[in-house]
Amino acid sequence: MHATAFVPGHVTGFFSTHPDERPLRAGSRGGGVALSHGVETTVTDDTGVTLNGESISVEPVERVLDALDVDLGVACETPLPLGSGFGVSGAMALGTAYVVSAHTAAGLSENDLVSLAHRAEVESGTGLGDVVGQARGGIPLRLEPGAPGYGAMDGVPGGSRVEYLSLGGLSTADVLGGDTETLSVAGERALETVRETPTLATFVAASRRFAEEAGLLTDELRAILRDVDAVGETASMAMLGETVFALGTGLSDAGYDPAVCRIHPPGAGLRVE
Amino acid sequence: MHATAFVPGHVTGFFSTHPDERPLRAGSRGGGVALSHGVETTVTDDTGVTLNGESISVEPVERVLDALDVDLGVACETPLPLGSGFGVSGAMALGTAYVVSAHTAAGLSENDLVSLAHRAEVESGTGLGDVVGQARGGIPLRLEPGAPGYGAMDGVPGGSRVEYLSLGGLSTADVLGGDTETLSVAGERALETVRETPTLATFVAASRRFAEEAGLLTDELRAILRDVDAVGETASMAMLGETVFALGTGLSDAGYDPAVCRIHPPGAGLRVE
Numbered sequence: 144m145h146a147t148a149f150v151p152g153h154v155t156g157f158f159s160t161h162p163d164e165r166p167l168r169a170g171s172r173g174g175g176v177a178l179s180h181g182v183e184t185t186v187t188d189d190t191g192v193t194l195n196g197e198s199i200s201v202e203p204v205e206r207v208l209d210a211l212d213v214d215l216g217v218a219c220e221t222p223l224p225l226g227s228g229f230g231v232s233g234a235m236a237l238g239t240a241y242v243v244s245a246h247t248a249a250g251l252s253e254n255d256l257v258s259l260a261h262r263a264e265v266e267s268g269t270g271l272g273d274v275v276g277q278a279r280g281g282i283p284l285r286l287e288p289g290a291p292g293y294g295a296m297d298g299v300p301g302g303s304r305v306e307y308l309s310l311g312g313l314s315t316a317d318v319l320g321g322d323t324e325t326l327s328v329a330g331e332r333a334l335e336t337v338r339e340t341p342t343l344a345t346f347v348a349a350s351r352r353f354a355e356e357a358g359l360l361t362d363e364l365r366a367i368l369r370d371v372d373a374v375g376e377t378a379s380m381a382m383l384g385e386t387v388f389a390l391g392t393g394l395s396d397a398g399y400d401p402a403v404c405r406i407h408p409p410g411a412g413l414r415v416e
Numbered sequence: 417m418h419a420t421a422f423v424p425g426h427v428t429g430f431f432s433t434h435p436d437e438r439p440l441r442a443g444s445r446g447g448g449v450a451l452s453h454g455v456e457t458t459v460t461d462d463t464g465v466t467l468n469g470e471s472i473s474v475e476p477v478e479r480v481l482d483a484l485d486v487d488l489g490v491a492c493e494t495p496l497p498l499g500s501g502f503g504v505s506g507a508m509a510l511g512t513a514y515v516v517s518a519h520t521a522a523g524l525s526e527n528d529l530v531s532l533a534h535r536a537e538v539e540s541g542t543g544l545g546d547v548v549g550q551a552r553g554g555i556p557l558r559l560e561p562g563a564p565g566y567g568a569m570d571g572v573p574g575g576s577r578v579e580y581l582s583l584g585g586l587s588t589a590d591v592l593g594g595d596t597e598t599l600s601v602a603g604e605r606a607l608e609t610v611r612e613t614p615t616l617a618t619f620v621a622a623s624r625r626f627a628e629e630a631g632l633l634t635d636e637l638r639a640i641l642r643d644v645d646a647v648g649e650t651a652s653m654a655m656l657g658e659t660v661f662a663l664g665t666g667l668s669d670a671g672y673d674p675a676v677c678r679i680h681p682p683g684a685g686l687r688v689e
Binding site: 248303339406410412415 | 514517518521523524525526527528529553554557564565568570571572573574575576611612613614615679681682683685686687688
């Protein structure tokens with residue numbers, strides 16, 4: 144039987160970018176939420192990558208397969224939309240690293256697997272911090288950017304119901320390729336706020352403030368956030384997607400019909416029967 | 417309703433000791449297994465500490481309560497025996513940090529909580545590496561000793577059934593207070609072996625070799641390990657207790673009636689309904 148890995152989805156609430164020519168040192172600082180909705184990845188004997196049964200090309204996954212030098216493919220299943228701020232490409236890359244390494248007895252530790260997937264995301268320009276957040280689980284804070292051995296993580300204690308509503312995609316590569324200075328200043332301030340008071344309430348409030356300051360809100364996202372404000376709760380935007388998330392029942396209380404999951408305490412790992 | 421924390425039990429397979437006058441830098445290097453059997457801790461309005469309903473004095477727990485400066489107590493429940501190599505004192509200390517911080521809105525991050533409990537264990541002489549292993553979950557490798565910000569962790573990918581059989585206690589303080597040089601040389605070698613080939617099989621084999629080399633096996637423990645060898649499987653000793661553990665079915669296949677749990681991927685955390 145082939146190994147299966149589960150990697151939680153990951154919604155970033157706020158971040159600052161920290162590029163570096165050395166991919167393991169490149170990354171982001173910031174905070175996010177690991178989700179019980181995630182990506183299940185299984186090795187297939189056919190080469191090629193599928194997502195929910197459809198063939199797809201995902202650069203970080205190709206890079207992981209190349210790095211492990213195997214003639215195998217992977218099949219990924221997820222309820223999450225790709226390209227909408229849930230870290231699906233990172234989850235696919237990390238899940239691929241887990242299952243291919245298990246299948247081939249490649250002898251890699253968990254830090255090795257995370258480093259492999261982080262490098263693949265950074266080199267593809269598809270993400271800077273999802274993979275290390277997904278590896279940790281819970282409510283990960285990226286204190287210092289980079290892969291294990293370079294970065295540093297902390298976490299906000301607690302758990303919660305998570306609601307989300309996705310309107311569509313934003314290109315991470317386009318945003319990260321543009322001017323990120325304003326965004327990074329706002330992201331550093333948000334991280335400082337949450338480190339001072341590491342609670343769920345502070346996390347959501349800092350994420351909301353970041354979304355306003357970073358200038359990434361569309362009119363449609365802003366309208367939904369205001370509807371949630373109107374019922375006395377707080378939602379924010381998933382970085383980087385046209386997606387709103389709330390910890391608790393803010394979206395359903397405001398009359399929307401969101402997808403519902405939970406904060407997922409464990410990080411990525413093999414599913415073992 | 418008062419918050420409850422779950423902290424996994426933790427069996428160390430091999431270790432080297434790294435004392436330091438600064439408790440956050442003191443610790444052990446080595447490898448262990450986080451267990452689905454663990455300690456549930458809840459805040460009580462009465463002061464004092466109970467374990468499975470009985471009043472008990474556990475120094476690291478007292479130290480955590482003192483550090484948080486509260487007039488509260490905690491009630492702990494566990495199927496694991498205290499003082500037998502399962503990290504119960506560390507789990508109680510870390511669980512206390514989680515629930516008291518949540519109860520008092522102390523504003524501590526997960527790294528803060530782990531540091532508090534690690535310091536309490538080190539200062540009490542009751543443990544050097546359980547708390548950071550319990551915070552991480554899975555099959556934690558302690559690459560560098562110490563609390564978050566000082567130590568460094570990795571993990572062996574995978575999961576498994578865990579069987580254990582406990583004959584009684586060993587005093588961690590007595591062993592750690594004695595000559596640990598032989599033990600530490602063997603522990604460093606075991607860690608190197610597992611880092612080269614991070615698999616469950618290597619982990620158990622390295623633990624078994626460490627148990628022989630560290631000179632801590634009693635005749636009774638040795639007899640059980642040989643019975644498991646005789647059915648073609650491998651068990652080892654939980655450091656530090658008169659306890660045998662196996663990943664898989666080694667103890668039951670050898671005719672024993674062990675307790676059964678699983679490797680627990682998530683680290684310590686609050687239980688949230």
